Amino acid sequence: MLQYNIIVAGNPMNNMFPNFKPVTFQGPSGTGSTVPTNEFYNSYEEGDLRAVNQEGFFYTSYYTNGSGEPFDLGAPYIFKHFNQRALGSEGNPGNRANNLNVPLIRFAEVLLIYAEAQNEAGGPNALAYEGLKRIRDRAQLETPPLAEFTTESFREAVWRERWHELAYEQITWFDMLRLRKVYNEITNGFDKFVGHENLSSNQTLQERHYLMPFPLPETQNNPNLTPNNPGY
Known part of the structure; x- marks a missing residue:
């Protein structure tokens, strides 16, 4: 991870999640430069924890000025890098110090790298399947049995998981280029x-x-x- 200290430099992820609603102590703010399309938000499977409001990667409601009355945002916004300790949560004003670190690589990506590589080398095996399944288990999703996958279907299943698990981590663009x-x-x-x-x-x-x-x-x-x- 890259460490950030607000005294030295502000976390660049602050530019990813704001919108023109008062969702932080700063009130209405934001550039509107990074927002999910409704189509991508709705592409998460039913029951996927990653799409649950304020628990996963998105939020569709928040609290006025970060800690006040709840209100609906009218659309999904990115919650993945939202630092509630700094920006506020229900009944708890933020401390205004967003020292959240920026991940360079997560264990989830390591699992998916292995699963994809193994599949290309010789088709899906138990370890490749386990890597995919661990990601989906964490998202509280069912995974079809290994026997139901072919090399082709497993390949796309891993790609699909990369798009949904690693979204907004500056990874997807490079997947688009290599694939x-x-x-x-x-x-x-x-x-x-x-x-x-x-x-x-x-x-x-x-x-x-x-x-x-x-x-x-x-x-x-x-x-x-x-x-x-x-x-x-």
């Missing part, structure tokens, strides 16, 4: 990267989105960086 696939929250399957419609922007992903453009200051400093990456 050339994107989770489709409506079909619960996976689309090819190129041609997938991003529901947040209603824009279709293109070949050029595999890469970023060279920054303008860099191309100004070094003319040899031309031409830019394809499509830019």
Whole structure:
């Protein structure tokens, strides 16, 4: 994990969960830059603890100014990095010191890395299955028996779990690049990267989105960086 101390530098995750409602001691705030689509929020399986209000990764209601009267937010927002000790909880004003650390890798990801790698090496075995099941057990979900999985179905089951378990941890983008696939929250399957419609922007992903453009200051400093990456 990366340690943060509010005296030195504020936790960057503070920019992920606020909205324009008074959910913290700061009152109405937020940039609105990181919000789940309703389609992704609804793609969590019924009974998934990760989608339970204020217990999992999202919140649909909170307390006025962090600790006052409860109110409905009208939409799901990200609760995964919400530091209640700093920002407030029911009847408990926040201490305003968000020293929450930022995870670099969690045990859940290690389990899913192993499960995916083992499946690609020789199909799902008991240890690969156990890794997947431990994630789903924690989310209070049933997992089909190992015998019901094929290499293909287990592969997508692990991918699907990565999208839901590791959401908002700066991991999903890299999965999209390495797999050339994107989770489709409506079909619960996976689309090819190129041609997938991003529901947040209603824009279709293109070949050029595999890469970023060279920054303008860099191309100004070094003319040899031309031409830019394809499509830019």
